[in-house]
Each structure stands twice: as structure tokens, then as C-alpha cells.
Amino acid sequence: MGEFDLIARYFTRPARRAALGVGDDCALLQPAPGMQLAISSDMLVEGRHFFAGVDPFSLGHKALAVNLSDLAACGATPVAFTLALALPTVDAAWLAEFSRGLLAVADVHGCELVGGDTTQGPLNICITVFGEVPVVGGKSQALLRSGAKAGDDVYVSGTLGDARLALDALRGRLRLPADLLAQARLRLERPTPRVALGQALRGIATAALDISDGLLGDLGHILKQSGVGATIDTDIAITLIAACADDTCATGLISLKKQLECVLAGGDDYELAFTAPVSARSAVQAASRQAATPVTRIGRIDAQPGLRLVNAQGQAVPGSYASFDHFG
């Protein structure tokens, strides 16, 4: 048994929910009756999705969190995941912290590690995550990108833009006070997958996805797949940066232009963007309370294709906000 087999032991715990866990050729999962399986894979590459030298606890957290965020976007309940890991060298201290961060998130969400692979190679983390979604009367309750209708409200969960602030600060492109940087950095390195909110929105939201590449770019996927357009209120959106919740931004530390750029196209937010009928406003608020996750209504879906930015007075806001391609 090579050292890479030994590594696997860092991640091996007895199966609880899976019919068979780590240690055979395959893991075995038995979806509950009336459930279908939601599946998503994300690969994280050093220098592209995280900085070389990032603390391994945070990396373990983020690697699973970004996958759980995909389950959240479908309204799925996490069940299990596989981990494939390429490591340049075997560093026991690094592995101990990485697995601790990973398994802490797994435990919070009841998501069990059931298998995977470890090998020598440039640092690469590939996770495939499995969740359950009920099928009711033959119809899947999964939240898709394709169900937004003209007249629907557009919402986002939590806060937006802080991860991008942290990234810019860490790259030396922006100066932030230490306390603000520490707070923003947590949003970059330890995102919170909105799993409870996704589940609470089943049967309420008409479309949903998670924001990984920036609000406008990701919202564009909903618009395209639903065959609709949208109008977004930037005066509301700009309030979503947590770092600007007090007067910090008012002092000019971060320009309005930068704030808007971070909110609309920052990326790495892992919040949910979703749509729901106007008639469901109270149901959305109830889901938000049930999931203990704030949501903000930032606009509406239009029949006319395209994405329009307006201020509180309904006037067009100039500017182009492309998605950022992570570290690209």
C-alpha cells in the first residue's frame, strides 16, 4: 500500500446513510422512495480557483461548499459526495487540516464522503456531490434555470461582492482595513452554501441558480434558458455588500463604481439568484425565515429579452458588467 492509499484513510469514516461507503470498487447509494438524485461536479485548480498556499482548512471547506451550492440551487437535500484529489507531495499536516475543513462542512449538511481517488499530481480537487429531490405526482421538485416567467420577481440571497473585494485586496489591487479584509476574506475562502434556502424554495421559486461567476452573468443563464429578460435595480443591489453595511464605503474608501462592479460581476459569491411570482412574495419571505437566510428583491423578469439596469427612479444605469472568470 503506497502513501497515497494511506492518505485515503484521512477521509474514511464508517458509512451511515450510504448502503456502502469507502473501500470497495464502488459506493452504493439507495435513494429514498419517491426521490431522484441531483448530481454536480466541480474541479478546483490551484492558481485558478484558489491561491497557492491558501490555508488548507479553508480550502477543504470551499471545495465542498461550492459543490453543495449547486445542490442548493436545485433545491436538493445533500446526501453524499466523492472526492478525487491530486497532490504534489504528501504533507500530513496539510491533509489533516484539509480533511478537517472538508468534513466539517460535510457534517453541517449531513453529506457523507462515500468514495473517491487520491493520486500524485499538480494540486487538483474534484468533488462530485449527490442530493435528493422529491418527485411529486411524477413531477420533479428540482429548481431549474428554465422556469422564470415575465412578471416574476428576481431575488438574491445573503450578500454579494465581498468575495471580489477580498480577491482584489489580496492581489494588491485595492486597500482594505484589516477588519474589513478579514470579513471579506471569509466570504471568499469559506462561502456558505444556501442549502436550507434552496430546499425551502421548492414549489415557490420558478427558477434558481447559484452565483459563482457574478450576478449578471449567472442571471443571464436563467434569462436565456427561460427565454425572458430582466430589469435590475442597482440602487438596491449596491446595498448588498456586507463590507459597506456601515459608513465605510460612504467615506469613499471603495468607489461607487467598484461597489457596483463587485455586486454585479464579482463572482465567488455562492449566493442563490432566483425568481418567483409576485403572488409568492409572502411565501418567499416565509422560506427566508425558515432557512434563516436573508433574501432581497432586486428586480423583475420581463418578456423582452436582455438585461436592463435601472436606478431607484427607473432611469437606465450606464455601464457594462462582464462576468469575471474567477482568477482568469
Place this chain on the structure above:
Amino acid sequence: MGEFDLIARYFTRPARRAALGVGDDCALLQPAPGMQLAISSDMLVEGRHFFAGVDPFSLGHKALAVNLSDLAACGATPVAFTLALALPTVDAAWLAEFSRGLLAVADVHGCELVGGDTTQGPLNICITVFGEVPVVGGKSQALLRSGAKAGDDVYVSGTLGDARLALDALRGRLRLPADLLAQARLRLERPTPRVALGQALRGIATAALDISDGLLGDLGHILKQSGVGATIDTDIAITLIAACADDTCATGLISLKKQLECVLAGGDDYELAFTAPVSARSAVQAASRQAATPVTRIGRIDAQPGLRLVNAQGQAVPGSYASFDHFG
């Protein structure tokens, strides 16, 4: 949309078996009633699992084939897979060939690409594959590593050792005539997952796995997890090299020692090793015919722990045959 999103289009085809395929946050799979899901992940890294510059059609083939081999080892019927791919650069010709090789194997086995991820990074291919295994009377029909019993026969499918011959020849450690190298190289670069055999062995084999690291090392997993030992007849095993099927090896081109090393510890074979009761010999032969896959009985399971090598006369064969750790 960046060029890495465009890449995904090489791999996107309409969902047939999946409830939802590529293009949303998650894929949705609906296991058939009475089925559980078998899941396996393998990560392939350049320089470790394949040579830099290997032809991309073969690489696409192998990447999926080694994952399907894990399903075969469980007796699972392939259903779907996800592909996460890190590429140093976008090379359209390379991608066209890689996807052609990958999807050709997928089509042979009715295994549908349902999702994944593409990103920039050192070449890395991570596939997670899903299969179905029936549950009968509350009992999974999956073939596990843990069911071998003293007195059982030990079998392997197909041929063994040729992949290792090719690897040694390609590394310049062995000279092979061009026709033999071409034949052996196909075994290294385009292994045949024994999917039909695995399914045919459900309810017959007591334990099974696929041979990726070498017969003896992998058989050791069955012995350990079943709490048994085994005796293997090396005079039978040595006949399993396809390259030696004619008189080539008799001429001394490949030494007996090298032949035995390749068969017992060559690796990259992706054949099945399995055990079955003596009373099931005719059932094993029927499964072999049904799957059109030859099987050879090479030994027996003992109550006494450990792995013993004997010749046709039952005399102990000296020598130590460690597993090779792929390209390590």
C-alpha cells in the same frame, strides 16, 4: 461565455436516460424502481496515468473505460457519468478526438454524460460514473470484495500482462516486435471494461474487483476484506499473456521471469478477478459465454491467510511480486 464554456459543448448531447442532463446546476437521475446506484470516481493525471502526448482518442477511451471497469467489478449496469476536465490550453483538434474516444465508449455501454466541469489547469481528467444494481428481497446484488469463502475458485477474465509489456517497451526497458507492441499497446491505452461479465456474474461470484494495480496486489484486497487466503497456479497464470499466445515467448524474447512479473503484478489490465463456489463452475462458464468474455480458473481460496504461488505440480514458486503503482 469563455472558451472553457464553449469546450463543454464538445461533450453536450441531449439527455436520453437522465431526467436532466448537461446545462443546469445539477443533473437529475431517477434510478429505476428496485435499483440502487453504484458510484465510482477516478482521476487521471498526465505523466502518472498516461504519457504526455498520448493520442487523445485513446485517452478519452481509457478515462471512461477505467471507471466503467469499477462498475463492472460491482456487477452494475452503466447509466451515466460526469466529466471534470482541466486543460492547459484549448486545442480544438485534441478536444474533438478526446471527446470522440470518450463518447464512443459511452455509447457502447449506454452510459450518458450528464454533467461536469471544464477549467484551465495542468491536464487532469476526473470522471464519476453511475450504474444500477438490483436490490432483491432487500439484498443488494452488487459484487463486493468481501464475500470470498475458503474452497471457492479464483478466476480472472481475459488476458493479463500485455499492458505492462507495452508500458515497459514504450519506456525503452524491453524490445518488442512492432506487431506485438501494437497489440499490447491497445491493451494499455484502450482497455476493455468487462461490464457484461460483471453483470452476468451477479448472484454467482462471491467476490470481485477489477485489476488495475496488478493481479496479486488487487487479489490481496479480496483476501483481506474476506478474511481468507489463496493459492494461485502460476503455470496457468503465465498462459494469460496475449503476446505469448503463439511461440513468440518460447523463443526467449520475453523471459519467463518477465512474463510472470507482468501477469502477476503488471497493472493496468482492467480485467475482473473474482471468486465463486466450486458448485458454480458451470454457472461461471455460462456467464462467460453470455458475456462473450473468456475466464480462466487460476487458483482457490484458502482458510489460511496469505497468498501462495504454486506450479502445476503444487510446488511452491519462489519470488515476490509487488503491485506496480502505475507510472510511479
